[in-house]
Amino acid sequence: MPGSNSPVIGLTADTDTIGGQKGYPQERFVLKKGYFDAILASGGIPLLIPAYVEPSKTDPYLAMIDGLIVTGGYFDIDPKLYGEEKRFRIDEVKPERTLMEIRLIRKAVRKKMPTFGVCGGMQAINVAYGGGLYQDISSQVPGAIPHEQKPKPANQPSHPVHLNPSGMLARITGAEKIMVNSTHHQAVSVLGKRLFPCAVSPDGITEAIEGSGPEFLLGVQWHPEQLFGVTKESALIFKAFITRCRKFRRMRAGL
Numbered sequence: 001m002p003g004s005n006s007p008v009i010g011l012t013a014d015t016d017t018i019g020g021q022k023g024y025p026q027e028r029f030v031l032k033k034g035y036f037d038a039i040l041a042s043g044g045i046p047l048l049i050p051a052y053v054e055p056s057k058t059d060p061y062l063a064m065i066d067g068l069i070v071t072g073g074y075f076d077i078d079p080k081l082y083g084e085e086k087r088f089r090i091d092e093v094k095p096e097r098t099l100m101e102i103r104l105i106r107k108a109v110r111k112k113m114p115t116f117g118v119c120g121g122m123q124a125i126n127v128a129y130g131g132g133l134y135q136d137i138s139s140q141v142p143g144a145i146p147h148e149q150k151p152k153p154a155n156q157p158s159h160p161v162h163l164n165p166s167g168m169l170a171r172i173t174g175a176e177k178i179m180v181n182s183t184h185h186q187a188v189s190v191l192g193k194r195l196f197p198c199a200v201s202p203d204g205i206t207e208a209i210e211g212s213g214p215e216f217l218l219g220v221q222w223h224p225e226q227l228f229g230v231t232k233e234s235a236l237i238f239k240a241f242i243t244r245c246r247k248f249r250r251m252r253a254g255l
Contacts, residue, residue, distance in 0.1 A: 007066035007245035009044040011035055012101055012121070014073035015051045015094065031071060034225035035118075039069075041228070042235070042242040052096045055103035066252070067216075067245030068108045070101050072119030072223065076186055079135055082127050088136035089185065102128040114216035114244040119184055122209060122219025129192025137187055137205065144203045147182045154181050154226040161207040161222075167198030168210045168218055172240045173233045180207065180222035187221060216244040 013029040029050050039046045049061050062068075078093040079086055081102075101121070105128045108115045117125040123133055134140045137147050149158040157179035163170040170176070178199075188206040191197065199208035199220070211217030218241070224234035 005249070006043055006045050007242060007249045008047050008064060009039050009067045009069060009242070009245060010047050010049045010061055010065035010104075011039075011069045012049050012071050012097070012104070013051050014071065014075070015097070016074070032225065034223075034228060035069065035071060038225045038228040038234075038238045039242070042238040044242045044245060049104070051094070051100070053100050055100050058100065058104050058107060062104065062107055062111065062113070065113070066249040067114040067241065068104060068116070069241075070105060070115070070117040070121030070124050072121055072183075073097075075120070076135075077120065077123055077127055077133060079133075082132045084132070084135070086135070088139040090135055091185075098124060098127075109211065109213075109215060109217055112215045112248070114241060114248055115218075116216070116241050117219035118225065119221060119223055122221050123186060123188065125217070125219045126188045126192045126195060126209060129195055131188060131192030131195065132190035134187045134189045136185055138185065140189075141187075141203065141205065144205065145201060147184055147187070147201075147205070149182045154183055154223055155230060156181065157227060157231060158182050159201060161199040161201050163208075164196075164198045164200075167196070167208075168216075169198045169208055169220075169237070173236050175233060178233045179231060180220075180224075181226055182222060184221060216241065 013031050017025045036046045075094045076091045078095045101124045137144050194212040195209045197206045198210045207221045209219045227234040
């Protein structure tokens, strides 16, 4: 459980709209409780970073946190941000949020702050480093397995991923293959600069990426916060992340 010296973990929020009083729509910031539960159980203190913070005004948030989690959400990344026009299925885009997250990712990594991307957060890491995305897996990847597991709930795994034996996830979990959930229709197509794949699904889709440097830079295409308490590997991933955030906190404090 967290204490006074526990690392503070920034989590990027999503948005949705509710009816509001007398039917007037109101936008709100939202985030699934599973992220908070996983961080607290792993010894961190979660801190919500509101969506739509101006990219030039992200420094105060980075000053308050010891690690960054870029979360997923109910939206796609605008193809224009990776140099393409819309050609296949694209759901709602939130370019303001994505631009903010790209700025946060780049600045956090420059600070050597542990950075963890989940689902759309992994895609944001890839785009931040010049990579591209499949706009719609089923339209662009012949023979792809189902990557949207509805109606199966997200707290149940649906397919395996194979881990790169020299990659971060293999070191963290000690496994060659793990079971994950799957709630996405987009995925990494072209890897960003200085990024490497550390997990792939049976159809060859990149399911996890990591940075080339010594800092903790990891993206996973699944939702380990939804599998926390279900698979041991999910708990190990969060534990490893929080451990690195604790080390970063001590380093920044000069301890």
